[in-house]
Amino acid sequence: xxxxxxxxxxxxxxxxxxxxxxxxxxxxxxxxxxxxxxxxxxxxxxxxxxxxxxxxxxxxxxxxxxxxxxxxxxxxxxxxxxxxxxxxxxxxxxxxxxxxxxxxxxxxxxxxxxxxxxxxxxxxxxxxxxxxxxxxxxxxxxxxxxxxxxxxxxxxxxxxxxxxxxxxxxxxxxxxxxxxxxxxxxxxxxxxxxxxxxxxxxxxxxxxxxxxxxx
Numbered sequence: 001x002x003x004x005x006x007x008x009x010x011x012x013x014x015x016x017x018x019x020x021x022x023x024x025x026x027x028x029x030x031x032x033x034x035x036x037x038x039x040x041x042x043x044x045x046x047x048x049x050x051x052x053x054x055x056x057x058x059x060x061x062x063x064x065x066x067x068x069x070x071x072x073x074x075x076x077x078x079x080x081x082x083x084x085x086x087x088x089x090x091x092x093x094x095x096x097x098x099x100x101x102x103x104x105x106x107x108x109x110x111x112x113x114x115x116x117x118x119x120x121x122x123x124x125x126x127x128x129x130x131x132x133x134x135x136x137x138x139x140x141x142x143x144x145x146x147x148x149x150x151x152x153x154x155x156x157x158x159x160x161x162x163x164x165x166x167x168x169x170x171x172x173x174x175x176x177x178x179x180x181x182x183x184x185x186x187x188x189x190x191x192x193x194x195x196x197x198x199x200x201x202x203x204x205x206x207x208x209x210x211x212x213x214x215x
Contacts, residue, residue, distance in 0.1 A: 003083070006213050007076070007079050007080065007083060008076065010075075010079055010206065010209045010210055010213060011072055011075040011076040011078075011079045011206070012072050012075075013205075013209065014071070014072075014075040014078075014079070014202055014205040014206050014209060015068060015069070015070075015071030015072030015073070015074065015075040015076070015202070016068050016071065016072065017071075017201070017205055018067075018071035018074075018075060018198055018201045018202040018205065019064065019066075019067035019068035019069070019070065019071035019072070020064065020067075020068070021197065021198060021201050022067045022071070022194060022195075022197070022198040023060070023063050023064045023067045023068075025193075025194040025197060025198075026063060026067075026194060027060065027063075029190045029193075029194060030187060030190050030191055030194060031059075033116065033183060033186060033187045033190070034116060034117060034187075036179070036183060037116035037117045037118055037178070037179040037183060037184075037187075038117050038118075040118050040178040040179050041117055041118045041178060071198070071202060074100060074104070074199075074202055075202050075205075075206055077100065078093065078096045078097065078100060078202055078203055078206045079206050079210060081096055082096060082206060082207065082210055083210070087207070088207055088210040088211040089207050089208070089211050090203075090204040090205075090207040090208045090211075091207065092207050093202075093203040093204045093205070093206045093207020093208065093210075094200055094203045094204050094207070095203065096203045096206070096207070097199045097200045097201070097202050097203020097204065097206075098199070098200065098203065099142055099146075100199045100202065100203065101195060101196055101199035101200070102138065102142065103135050103138045103139045103142065104135055104199075105192070105195045105196075105199070106192075107134050107135065107138040107161075107164070108130075108131045108134045108135060109188075109192070110165060111130065111134065111164065111165060111168065111169025112127055112130065112131060112169050113188050114187060114188050114191040114192075115177075115184070116177070116179045116183065116184055116187050117178075117179075118177060118178030118179055119176075119177040119178070119179070119184070120172045120174070120175060120176045120177065121171075121172060122169075122170035122171050122172050123170065126170040127169070127170055130164065130167075130169050130170055133164055133167075134164035134165075134169075137160045137161070137163050137164050138160070138161060138164070140157070140160050141156075141157040141158065141159070141160030141161035141163075142157065142161070143157065144156050144157025144158075144160065145157035145158055145161065
């Protein structure tokens with residue numbers, strides 16, 4: 001139980017710092033693109049009653065809260081993995097951060113890239129199901145391919161990495177976006193960079209802080 005409390009404390013600090021970093025990056029890089037894309041939207045009756053945080057402290061506050069909680073959850077996964085493998089130090093942490101980036105961002109984004117407001121998407125539940133399936137398959141695939149030495153598990157891992165993309169992500173029959181294609185492309189690139197910094201920071205901080213804690 002003492003080890004668990006230490007792990008939670010390290011993950012909480014790591015997640016809050018990682019969430020703060022991501023929030024700052026989003027504020028200066030991707031938020032301007034989102035605000036620009038929102039200018040292409042026209043209000044419709046079905047969205048009049050939808051609540052949204054106001055620009056300024058509300059939007060920034062909710063972004064920071066969400067990123068901090070997300071960072072805590074992901075940092076807890078990284079910390080648990082390093083504890084399970086009896087690893088510590090920022091180099092091992094960077095490796096686990098890279099793995100998290102591949103599992104939770106890169107692989108799902110190959111089928112469902114980040115979207116700006118005003119972009120038509122497939123039904124929400126189907127996208128969520130494919131995202132979860134892709135993350136799970138990628139995690140198991142990397143485990144079989146990288147963390148085992150058995151040829152059969154390595155082959156199975158490679159198959160799992162490819163499986164979600166062979167199945168294909170759900171998309172609307174007719175794709176349509178209000179924002180210009182150049183703006184959308186810029187958003188995808190910056191979101192990918194921001195998430196890379198976020199995940200590598202989570203990994204490095206987890207590894208560094210875990211090396212300072214005695215389990």
